[in-house]
Amino acid sequence: MSRPALRSPQRHAHSRILGISGVRGDRVVPNDDIVGPIDSSDEWIRQRTGIVERRRATEEQTIAAMTEEAARKALEVADIDGSQLGAVIVATVTHMEQTPALATIIADRIGATPAAAYDISAACAGYCYGIAQADALVRAGTADYVLVVGAERMSDFIDPTDRTISFLLGDGAGAAVVGPSDTPGIGPTVWGSDGGQADTIYQTHSWLTFRDGTDTSWPTLRQKGPTVFKWASFEMAKVAKAAIEAAGLQPEDIEVFLPHQANMRIIDQLAKQIGLSESVVVARDIAETGNTSAASIPLAAERLQREGAVESGALALQIGFGAGLAYAAQVVALP
Amino acid sequence: MAHSEQEILAGLAEIVNEETGLPADSVQLEKSFTDDLDIDSLSMMTIVTLAEEKFEVRIPDEEVANLATVQDAVSFIHGAQQA
Numbered sequence: 336m337s338r339p340a341l342r343s344p345q346r347h348a349h350s351r352i353l354g355i356s357g358v359r360g361d362r363v364v365p366n367d368d369i370v371g372p373i374d375s376s377d378e379w380i381r382q383r384t385g386i387v388e389r390r391r392a393t394e395e396q397t398i399a400a401m402t403e404e405a406a407r408k409a410l411e412v413a414d415i416d417g418s419q420l421g422a423v424i425v426a427t428v429t430h431m432e433q434t435p436a437l438a439t440i441i442a443d444r445i446g447a448t449p450a451a452a453y454d455i456s457a458a459c460a461g462y463c464y465g466i467a468q469a470d471a472l473v474r475a476g477t478a479d480y481v482l483v484v485g486a487e488r489m490s491d492f493i494d495p496t497d498r499t500i501s502f503l504l505g506d507g508a509g510a511a512v513v514g515p516s517d518t519p520g521i522g523p524t525v526w527g528s529d530g531g532q533a534d535t536i537y538q539t540h541s542w543l544t545f546r547d548g549t550d551t552s553w554p555t556l557r558q559k560g561p562t563v564f565k566w567a568s569f570e571m572a573k574v575a576k577a578a579i580e581a582a583g584l585q586p587e588d589i590e591v592f593l594p595h596q597a598n599m600r601i602i603d604q605l606a607k608q609i610g611l612s613e614s615v616v617v618a619r620d621i622a623e624t625g626n627t628s629a630a631s632i633p634l635a636a637e638r639l640q641r642e643g644a645v646e647s648g649a650l651a652l653q654i655g656f657g658a659g660l661a662y663a664a665q666v667v668a669l670p
Numbered sequence: 671m672a673h674s675e676q677e678i679l680a681g682l683a684e685i686v687n688e689e690t691g692l693p694a695d696s697v698q699l700e701k702s703f704t705d706d707l708d709i710d711s712l713s714m715m716t717i718v719t720l721a722e723e724k725f726e727v728r729i730p731d732e733e734v735a736n737l738a739t740v741q742d743a744v745s746f747i748h749g750a751q752q753a
């Protein structure tokens with residue numbers, strides 16, 4: 336029996352990020368405002384994490400509101416209309432409804448319906464996971480333009496008395512529009528997971544435990560700080576180097592370092608272990624924004640662009656890593 | 671190749687100096703990492719990771735809290751080599 340052949344065209348040779356945006360929580364929360372319940376000090380937080388203040392959402396800044404605002408801004412910067420989007424991806428762990436996905440709601444609000452829309456749960460690696468998917472979708476022709484948003488309202492999850500992670504966290508949303516390109520704009524993604532360390536950064540108990548009354552305290556986050564520090568600073572350096580090599584580059588070719596803004600000490604150690612050049616521009620948005628999980632990389636990129644610290648076309652290494660444990664890295668040309 | 675305790679101490683002092691800027695000769699066996707050398711838990715993890723590479727041993731994360739003094743670290747590394 337003769338069977339017709341499937342068609343599987345490769346639509347675009349390359350993809351690139353066309354525009355990046357960022358929206359931060361409007362409440363500025365300095366260290367002194369939160370040190371009481373954790374018996375700490377401004378000095379200790381600065382020395383240990385590099386954080387001076389963090390941004391937290393106002394009541395009006397729901398996760399949907401921040402995501403929508405970041406999405407609209409990214410479309411404007413990229414000069415793309417919502418109707419041109421073939422897919423909307425929202426990376427988040429703080430959309431507090433199992434379903435429908437936040438992405439479908441956002442897609443509709445920005446005029447992208449009937450684009451494909453879905454959420455990614457990859458914590459602090461979420462944005463880079465999203466960029467990896469957007470790159471693949473565009474090159475395969477599954478979508479010509481893809482919106483990726485890393486959005487978090489971590490303040491819905493924090494425990495003010497927790498000394499392991501809550502004091503680091505901030506709220507915000509960062510978005511990128513990915514589209515076709517004649518020249519490479521997004522390098523190969525090096526990504527993965529290590530579920531064997533799932534208990535390193537975790538939620539204290541499930542919604543079922545909360546519902547059933549076994550533990551009626553609000554589920555929150557905890558992390559094993561020193562273990563995370565070691566993994567992020569040393570193991571992630573190997574991932575970063577692999578992404579640089581996969582892009583056909585050397586560490587000294589990297590002009591901008593955009594790591595997940597987990598902790599300034601991790602950022603510094605990671606840059607050292609990767610062997611980046613002395614002149615590399617390092618994103619340090621965590622100092623005034625805090626750790627915003629999936630939003631941290633696009634927010635850091637937005638800050639550098641807004642401050643005029645980077646030029647269009649600059650080669651940036653972005654690497655996200657966190658709960659899962661999950662991680663992803665790629666070299667991109669900044670828009 | 672197994673290192674003597676003296677060699678381990680010297681190697682550890684070098685690592686501490688590289689990570690913290692403390693003079694190598696301030697890294698003495700009886701010194702406490704936190705109380706005497708003012709090394710916090712994050713710097714300790716860096717020192718431990720670099721020591722693992724240097725001496726080709728494995729120091730489990732949960733063991734690090736037990737390494738209160740330089741002697742504790744030297745003894746552990748020395749013992750781990752022979753394991």
